[in-house]
Amino acid sequence: MRIAYLHACEIPSVFANGVHVMRMCDAFADAGHHVTLFAATGTIPADDVHAYYGTRNRFPVHTFGTPRIPVLGRWLRAWRVRRAVHRSGAVDLLYGRDLYALLASTGLAPLVYETHLLRPGRDQRIVERLLLRQRGLRRVVTVTEALAEDYRRTVPRLRRPRGPELVTASDCADLPPAAGPTATLPGRPHTLKVGYVGHLYPGRGIDVILALAASLPDADFHLVGGTDEDLAHWRSRPHPSNAHFHGHHPPSRLHPYYRAFDVVLAPYQRRVACAGGAGDISRWVSPMKLFEYMSYGKAIVASDLPVLREVLTDGANCVLCPPDDVAAWTAAVKRLADDPEARAALGREAERRLRRDYTWRARVDRVLPRPDSAPVRGGG
Structure with a gap:
């Protein structure tokens, strides 16, 4: 055709x-x-x-x-x-x-x-x-x-x-290449690496990620993405030393970052701006980052929003938390940090679901x- x-x-x-x-x-x-x-x-x-x-x-x-x-x-x-x-x-x-x-x-x-x-x-x-x-x-x-x-x-x-x-x-998401390089990330080499890939504008939960970094000093947090303007905004604000902003990278160069992460975050809020930072798409959002996380078999911590439950199942292929409850997010990440087997199980199920339904x-x-x-x- x-x-x-x-x-x-x-x-x-x-x-x-x-x-x-x-x-x-x-x-x-x-x-x-x-x-x-x-x-x-x-x-x-x-x-x-x-x-x-x-x-x-x-x-x-x-x-x-x-x-x-x-x-x-x-x-x-x-x-x-x-x-x-x-x-x-x-x-x-x-x-x-x-x-x-x-x-x-x-x-x-x-x-x-x-x-x-x-x-x-x-x-x-x-x-x-x-x-x-x-x-x-x-x-x-x-x-x-x-x-x-x-x-x-x-x-x-x-x-x-x-x-x-x-x-x-x-x-x-596409299934990732079977092999390839892993990003060398700033921070401590043997600590838990918590990743976020996406934009930095309102509703994406960047405040939640920075609060998580402050409450979990033994983990390193890596934020990949954002326009130059949004990146300058967040870098100019006080943020924990274990939070690292990597800026925008072409989609073809994101594979090494996904491979490097142990836990990945999708902290969408109850109001989510669309491209350019305007509007509210929280009722309908279908984030590509979730599916990319799934394709790499990563342990996902995501916001408990009704629309995300169309894809995610708490305790099976992710951990869901109230969008703005930093204490709940802290507990979830800490639990996964202490339990590599739970991380692996969540990631396996996420990848299996991706292969079955979401290519x-x-x-x-x-x-x-x-x-x-x-x-x-x-x-x-």
Whole structure:
């Protein structure tokens, strides 16, 4: 199948949405599909976008700038994407998260719309409403069942038998390389290494991690990720000497850090900002870091939020703690520090669940329309 993936955000970038999109395109290619990515122009330098993200396949990536004209700029870019898709040849499926480009490209091929949140702005909600009415829309993909429930509640067409099919497909991870280097981390060589990979903006629990570091001086804490601005903010604040900020690294260079950690943290709070530090996605969040932790068989301590319980089971593949209860987090990490066998058991079960349910390749089969629901043109 020839798939055009339409993405509204920058490639490459420091944000997780870029990782998600590149991993999905890579998995489409792994499954034998011919995929082309149409995205916004990247905001960070990268001579080779595939090397930056560490993809296995070198699928075409076309990027388009957005004119700095309120509202109209998005539509101008969307029509440029439509023309590029049309000129690329016959397309069997339009897939993506770009509301404007998907709507502008209606009629070129059947559509699958993936969404990770209820759209916050009035203009975006209007465009989404129009997209959801398109006869060519075959599926709407959400990343959590909580988000699917909210779409069923707010979009009557998704409750109708003849409407587009609503499918839930969590974020995922690739299985890591069987061997490779382990990061040499600052701090004490033989102490417990507690890791966090992700952004540093509001709702990610950075305050919790720093409080943990202060209460557990015999462990070293390593935070990997963050924009330059957020990194400068946290480094300028007083923090324990056993807390180390490593800054942003390309996704392709994170493997050595994951290998180095003994325990990993996902301290999401009851309000979680999305890319850029705005909004609140705590009800629907599907953190890729959780699945990456699972793929490495790491012992996970995570926030006990209803949406995370769609994937995590306390005492089986993780330890869950109240999001802002530092005493509970301290007790959980200390218990795992003292019990290597418990760490190993949690990690084994997390990896087993990842292999069974949450690989990007398995996600491809879940999100693509069934042949009987989405007839396509041409071959693949």
